[in-house]
Amino acid sequence: MTTSLPDPNRFLRPMQGAALILGAALFAASTFFWLPTGTYGAASGTVIVLALVFMTYGLxxxxxxxxxxxxxxxxxxxxxxxxxAFGGAAFGVRGLYDELFHFSRQASTAAVETFPLAADLLFYWPGPLFPLSLLAIGIGLARSRTSPLWAALLLCAAGVAFPFSRVPRVGWVAHVVDAAILLAFAYLGYRRLQPQRRLVAA
Known part of the structure; x- marks a missing residue:
């Protein structure tokens, strides 16, 4: 005889699912707050930090x-x-200070490179790792078959395209990549919002 018990992760999984959806939505929204120069400012930097908190929790x-x-x-x-994600958040915080001190993108880069090792550890080394992790998670989802193949491939594509939208700061490319991330995260998040039950021997 078996008995249906509540999933011990009944709170964790829905919270992670909601975090995936909310994080991706905030991430997409942050692009609309870029400064006219195509750089992060106080608003976009703050939103990107919050987005990365939720996205990381869900991922x-x-x-x-x-x-x-x-x-x-x-x-x-x-x-x-x-x-x-830490590196991405560091860029968000940097955007706040760039707007506060009226730094151009070139001036901001020159300022942080006053401390080259610190700049590498905080910005330039971790920066590429977030899109790389999206690609790696997509590959892992496909290999482990824990999500539909289309969602895994979409996440991989978003990870590959991510640098092409953020490094040159091309707005329309960023919106396309954001939409791909949002679609993949929304589906994966929705799946985690569904209740699960396990069967145990009575």
Whole structure:
């Protein structure tokens, strides 16, 4: 005889699902707050930091789903994700100070390069790791079969296209990439919002 018990993750999974959706929505919204120069400012920087908090929380849940089949892979990607999100948040905070002190993009870059090692550790090394982690999570989802293949491939495509929208700050490209991220995250988040139950022997 079996008995249906509530999923012990009944609160965690929905929170992570909601975080995926909210984080991707905030991330997409942040692009609309870019300064006319195409750089982050106080508003866009703040929104991007909040977005990365929610996105990271949700993405860690996706990594946990694939841990049983890909234990080493998911553990490494989790570390890469956290460092990459930290780097993205650092760029957001930098945007606040750039607007506060009226720095152009060139002046901001020159200022942080006064401390080259610190700039590398805070900005330039972790910066590429967030889109790389999106690609890696997409690959992991496909390999572990913990999500539909189309959602995994869409996440991979967003990770590959991400640098082409943020590095040159091309607005329309950024919106397209944001839409791809939002679509993938919305679907993956919706799946985590669905209740799950497990069967145990009575």
């Amino acid at each position: 860690l849940g996706l990594l946990e789903d694939m841990r049983e089949r890909l234990p080493l892979y998911s553990s490494i990607v989790g570390l890469v994700l956290v460092y990459g």
